[in-house]
Amino acid sequence: MNCSQIKELVFSKRLDELTPAEKSIIEKHISLCQDCENIYESFQKAESVLGKMKIRQPILDNEEFLVDSIMQKVNSKSSDQKYENEFYFFEKLILFVSQKLVRYALTAILFIIVSLYMFEEYSAVKNIIQLESQLNNTVQVNNSKAEIISFNNDILKFFYDTYKFAHGNSSYVKLSKDWLLVNKEDLRNLLLDYEKLDQPTKTKIKSLQSELLNQKDLIFSETETGEMKTLQLEIEKLNSELQKFKSRRGK
Amino acid sequence: MQNQIHFEQLSELILKANKGDTKAFEVIVRNYHKFGYAVASKILYNEEDAKDVVQESFIRIWKHLNEYDKKIKFTTWMYKIVVNLCFDKLKSQKRRRNIFKNLDEDSVINTPSGIDLEKELTNKELAAMIKHFASGLSEKQKTVFILRDMEDLSIEEVSEIMNISSGSVKTNLFYARQSIRKKIIKWENQK
Numbered sequence: 001m002n003c004s005q006i007k008e009l010v011f012s013k014r015l016d017e018l019t020p021a022e023k024s025i026i027e028k029h030i031s032l033c034q035d036c037e038n039i040y041e042s043f044q045k046a047e048s049v050l051g052k053m054k055i056r057q058p059i060l061d062n063e064e065f066l067v068d069s070i071m072q073k074v075n076s077k078s079s080d081q082k083y084e085n086e087f088y089f090f091e092k093l094i095l096f097v098s099q100k101l102v103r104y105a106l107t108a109i110l111f112i113i114v115s116l117y118m119f120e121e122y123s124a125v126k127n128i129i130q131l132e133s134q135l136n137n138t139v140q141v142n143n144s145k146a147e148i149i150s151f152n153n154d155i156l157k158f159f160y161d162t163y164k165f166a167h168g169n170s171s172y173v174k175l176s177k178d179w180l181l182v183n184k185e186d187l188r189n190l191l192l193d194y195e196k197l198d199q200p201t202k203t204k205i206k207s208l209q210s211e212l213l214n215q216k217d218l219i220f221s222e223t224e225t226g227e228m229k230t231l232q233l234e235i236e237k238l239n240s241e242l243q244k245f246k247s248r249r250g251k
Numbered sequence: 252m253q254n255q256i257h258f259e260q261l262s263e264l265i266l267k268a269n270k271g272d273t274k275a276f277e278v279i280v281r282n283y284h285k286f287g288y289a290v291a292s293k294i295l296y297n298e299e300d301a302k303d304v305v306q307e308s309f310i311r312i313w314k315h316l317n318e319y320d321k322k323i324k325f326t327t328w329m330y331k332i333v334v335n336l337c338f339d340k341l342k343s344q345k346r347r348r349n350i351f352k353n354l355d356e357d358s359v360i361n362t363p364s365g366i367d368l369e370k371e372l373t374n375k376e377l378a379a380m381i382k383h384f385a386s387g388l389s390e391k392q393k394t395v396f397i398l399r400d401m402e403d404l405s406i407e408e409v410s411e412i413m414n415i416s417s418g419s420v421k422t423n424l425f426y427a428r429q430s431i432r433k434k435i436i437k438w439e440n441q442k
Contacts, residue, residue, distance in 0.1 A: 011429040014400065046435040053380060054401050056372045058292040058301075060285060066302055070280050070309045075273055077310060 001025055006036050010043045256282050261325055269316050276316075280309050286326060287333045293397045294337040294390075296378040300344075304336045311336075323411060330404070331412045334394060341390060384434045388427055395420055396427035 001009070006029050009022060018026070030037040060066065096102060256264070256278070267275035287308050291301035311332050312319075319328055366376050381401075385393040391413065398409045399420070406424075410417045 011432050012425045013428075042436040042439075043432060045439055046432040049435045049439065050400060050431075053372075053377065054403070056377055057285070057289050058298070058374045058377060060288050060302075061298075063284075066288075066305065067277070067280055067284060070284070070306050071273065071277050073306065073310050074276060074280075074313045077313060 001029060003029075003033060003036055006030075006033075007039055010036075010040055015044070015047045262321070265316065265319065265325070268313070276313060279312075283326065283329055284309065287329060290330060290333050290397065290402060291337050292374065292378065293381055293401060294334070294394055295340060296382045298374055300340055304333060304340055307336050308332045324408070327404075327408050327411050330398065330402075330408075331414075334398075334412055337394075338390060383438070384431045385427070386434075388430055389423075391415075392423045392427040392430075395423040396431060399424055400428070 006026060009018075010026065013022070026036075026040060030040050097106065261279070264275045264279050268279060284305055287305040288301055291304040291308075292298060295301050295304065308329065312329060319325070366372065366380065372380075381397070385396065388396070395409055395413060398404045398412060399406065404412070406417050406420050409420045413420065415423075
């Protein structure tokens, strides 16, 4: 190796990086070359300076303050990140929903749910209409029966009612519970009205009442017919179902 | 500067910190902030700037801990972040220096005199020596020298940190060593 190669080798490597072969070449060369010996000595001095610089690490003052300020920022970032993660979740959800296939699938599901709901609603409404119509027809029939009972005579009907109310005839109750209840108030009023009547009218009414009592068997036989009982049961059944449907619809 | 926690402990701490455990992360900060500070202060020659970089580095580490590749050493990854932030800082300082050219006293390189290496060096003295010896070198050459010859990292680690090939590390190191040694010899002779 010539001087320039030795110089290059010495300046480009660290002392601990020199291989034994390189060290041997350098040592052989410097034993014969004074210039290179001086350079090698300088190199060793430089290595010593660098070695001293290397072991002297910068002193960090206020170390605790630095750690605290790092952790303070980390903690605040941590809460931000939590928010970011939540935001990221919604962002991902929106991205997922915005996909074409997912969008179609969700629309289809929504359509099915709405259709089922509408169908159920429609059936319920249809049933209610049917029931209401049936009930109306039934009531009409019932009213017509009632009219038969009252013989199309208002005064007679009045006496008939007062009589039944006063005696609490069980057959009458059987005839139509609802009808009785509905008319209970009317009956009371009628009784009050009766009390207000003048004596001649009351006498007239009493005579009519006895006439009515004579026909009692006829009236009761009519009320006890199977047709009336069936009708009453049907009214009750329809009423209860109507209530069920109405309450369901209300929910 | 010795690493106080073992590899297994560090892996566990990273795992916990990754799940948001700030206490585990604090242990990492306490064990590694000095490493970051040593490199940053040697590159930047300024204590406050070095502290800023260390702080920013750990915040980045916290934010990107899930991206940490266990195949490389944690310190290598940390140094990479520190060095990149140092370069960013130097770039912004250079821009500032261009604007306030005559006002920046840092641009004046003084030969460190009266420094006794047998005694304890202050941060300023150490920074002045590195600054003087590394003057004329590129940031890349200087950083390669600091990482390899002052922090004792391997060529492969320096290559990973600097994101350059091993060959490029060796070339930069060759020029840096030659230049620095010549300056040290000159400095020694002037004493």
